[in-house]
Amino acid sequence: MLRKGIALAALGLAFLAGPALSATHPKEPRDVSWGFEGPFGKFDQAQLQRGYKVYREVCSACHSMDLVYFRTLAEKGGPFYDPKYPNPNDNPYVKALAADVQVNDIDSETGDVIQRPATTADRFPAPFPNEAAARASNGGAYPPDLSVITKARSGGPAYIYSLLTGYVNPPAGLTVPAGAYYNPYFPGDLTAYWSGDAHHVPPGGTLAMPPQLAPDKVTFDDGTKSTIDQQAKDVTAFLTWAAEPKMIERKQFGFGAMIYLLLFSVLLWFSYRRIWRNVAH
Known part of the structure; x- marks a missing residue:
């Protein structure tokens, strides 16, 4: 009976915690097709140049890239x-x-x-001399270093792109505190700010970074139309490259290694057949 009571109590606590736990799950990142994905994918140099410009003119005001x-x-x-x-x-x-x-x-x-x-x-210079100065300039929040951000965040490039383009007005019933901004793709717990149905807490969370991209905020040298979507894709591609600048070389080496192993396996098979062909098994 004691074990049964403990199990029922645990089940009850899990049920009560359900609404709060559900709030920690942001929306799934948008499905984006990237040219650098897959075994034969590669970076578009023009896109990387545009992405660097977005980082330089927008992101670098708050975020460092100490490893680049x-x-x-x-x-x-x-x-x-x-x-x-x-x-x-x-x-x-x-x-x-x-x-x-x-x-x-x-x-x-x-x-x-x-x-x-x-x-x-x-290295790329940091925008602030130390963490205390960075927090003081950002309402107590510490802007993360972007050197390997696409590898450090679950969802990778798709998450970064979704976050940059995902800012929306908070739904009715959600009171966002001053200095914070709602984003359904950002992980967080909104239960304390939600006055609606406890079983339908909006996805996502709040963050201190306001929307950073706007149409024509960055002028691209190659004449590409500077929309929010384009800026987000380009800077995400640049950050992906920065996190793994040898990605293409690694893929090429891996492909060559696979070809070598395939040829070696065929050669090994024929050698095996020749050596043991007159030996009874």
Whole structure:
């Protein structure tokens, strides 16, 4: 009887917790077709260039990319790769991009902190000197580093794209606190702000980041129409590349390895047949 009572109590608690738990499940990311998906997928260089521009002009105001160096932009498969410059540090366009950014350095004579134009050997600069400064500028929220964000978040590129394009007005019955923004694709618990049916809490959560993209907010150099959807796709592709800049080389190596293993297996099979053909089994 005791075991039965415990089981019933646990079942009751699970039932009562159902509405709260349901609120922690955001909407499934949108189904997006990406050119870099699949064993033969590859990045579109023009899209990566547009995505870098979205990051540079929009995202970099709050988010860092501490693991990415300017020279990576000019490496094979990168946004600004040019076969005329096999050494990415020699790429003049990336040199110019880096020189437009000021980074901290130490004066070798005085030891003072100074600022200088970045070089291809520098990382992307952080927008804030430390976490405390970042939180103070963002209402207490800490903007995550975007270097590997597409690999660090469940749903990967589809989640990032869905989040950027998923801002909507909160449904009736949902009171969003000041300084927060509702997004059905962002994981969270809305039960404390929901006044409707406890069994129908809206999906998603609230986050401190307001909608960042707007039509024509970024002007693309190649003439591509700058819609919210286009900006979101392009910056997501760029962030995916930044998280794994050797993805295409890895795929090509994997394909070559599969061909090698297939040929080796065929050769092994024929060798087996030849060696053991006169031996009784």
